[in-house]
Ligand SMILES: Cc1cc2nc3c(=O)[nH]c(=O)nc-3n(C[C@H](O)[C@H](O)[C@H](O)COP(=O)(O)O)c2cc1C
């Protein structure tokens with residue numbers, strides 16, 4: 001357990017702003033998808049303007065008392081004019097129902113996408129809530145200072161936004177630039193080494209949304225920044241801009257080739273699906289403007305394949321049908337893809353089978369479920385592929401490649417054909 | 419039955435369909451890049467850009483309008499899981 005004691009009053013982070021969050025040093029797993037080796041913090045903030053007090057986010061429900069104690073050390077409830085919710089996930093809205101009871105006059109500022117979630121999360125009647133949806137360009141005045149809003153959706157929920165206090169060059173970033181790291185010293189120049197936690201958090205929380213990260217960075221980079229105040233982990237006051245640069249590096253594709261890329265992954269017990277895979281590889285390779293690669297799943301680890309798929313334009317998965325299903329390494333690969341954005345990539349499936357052959361259809365459905373597009377119907381071959389069937393495999397590969405390189409002619413179809 | 423042509427401009431495919439069919443019933447089968455989440459008009463994942471013929475889609479429901487508004491989508495955007503084809507249209511992923 002930690003040897004440092006956690007302060008129980010609010011911690012000033014700038015002239016007008018206090019940290020009023022909570023420490024959760026004992027947490028070991030977060031949202032079912034992350035491990036948290038030394039816990040986390042739920043960061044909430046209080047901004048004191050000449051004409052009102054703003055609360056930025058709250059904490060997880062179990063930590064409400066800690067939050068209220070810190071809040072009470074720097075403000076009275078009747079001074080609170082508004083509450084900004086940068087993100088509605090329960091780790092930041094758990095204390096909100098109680099806060100609204102204590103400060104019923106407070107107006108909520110939320111993103112447009114947050115509106116429909118608010119009801120589902122708070123289980124409060126919409127009529128009881130006073131809220132205002134805001135987006136980039138909107139701001140709210142606190143007398144001697146203003147809070148400006150930035151529309152930064154999908155970081156990592158549809159509702160997420162950032163709020164900027166221009167007078168203090170301070171960005172309340174929500175989960176962005178956060179990490180699960182619990183250290184009573186709070187500031188990035190004082191806490192322990194949180195580099196691993198920062199990158200690990202990005203890899204599990206932000207990575208699927210790289211495109212949105214880049215859009216958000218374009219909005220945020222022009223801001224003067226003395227301080228980034230995220231909802232988890234250290235407050236970034238030492239060289240805050242470094243974290244923006246780091247996010248940009250992490251979110252920018254590493255791609256070196258200009259060609260499109262197609263990856264073929266297969267697994268095969270007796271070599272039949274493998275033969276199909278190589279014929280598809282040959283067929284696809286006849287098309288120019290496409291870089292085709294082939295991998296046997298038995299010879300690799302999932303993680304590097306996920307990295308490759310993230311930057312590929314298309315994937316083809318080959319699996320035999322074994323006991324009425326595709327085999328586990330294929331499903332393992334597919335279930336590891338939740339951390340990357342697959343939308344709009346091309347997907348396809350093939351495989352050899354003995355008598356039922358349902359694996360190919362199952363993989364195709366899964367690919368569609370993962371938001372890939374599946375333009376060429378899957379290919380199944382009964383047991384050992386003949387020369388003729390191998391030629392069909394080649395055509396299948398070529399068709400896929402043509403679809404991906406837009407070499408396919410304009411098509412006119414009838415509903416009955418599809 | 420009345421027929422209409424739906425063009426998916428991201429993949430250069432045109433499909434002739436009976437009037438009343440929803441875009442979702444066509445786009446996945448031909449491999450357009452329009453993606454789906456909830457499939458029932460709630461999540462906004464299937465937002466599509468209607469390039470031509472937006473008057474030839476069924477009018478958006480109250481719920482669809484709400485989702486479009488929350489996603490700050492302009493008049494040329496619709497939900498592919500909701501919009502029914504009534505005449506010729508050209509669409510693409512948003
Ligand atoms: C990291 C994370 C990602 C999520 N992604 C999605 C999503 O893609 N789609 C969705 O409908 N809900 C998503 N949710 C919301 C959860 O499904 C929702 O919070 C649910 O109520 C959690 O149920 P539980 O309390 O049983 O864990 C996500 C939640 C978390 C924490």
Ligand code: FES
Pocket residue numbers: 453454455456457458459460461462463464465497498499500
């Ligand atoms: S798929 Fe969710 S709104 Fe259409």
Ligand SMILES: [Fe+2]
Pocket residue numbers: 087089156175
């Ligand atoms: Fe979150």
Ligand SMILES: [Fe+2]
Pocket residue numbers: 089091092175231232
């Ligand atoms: Fe969070």
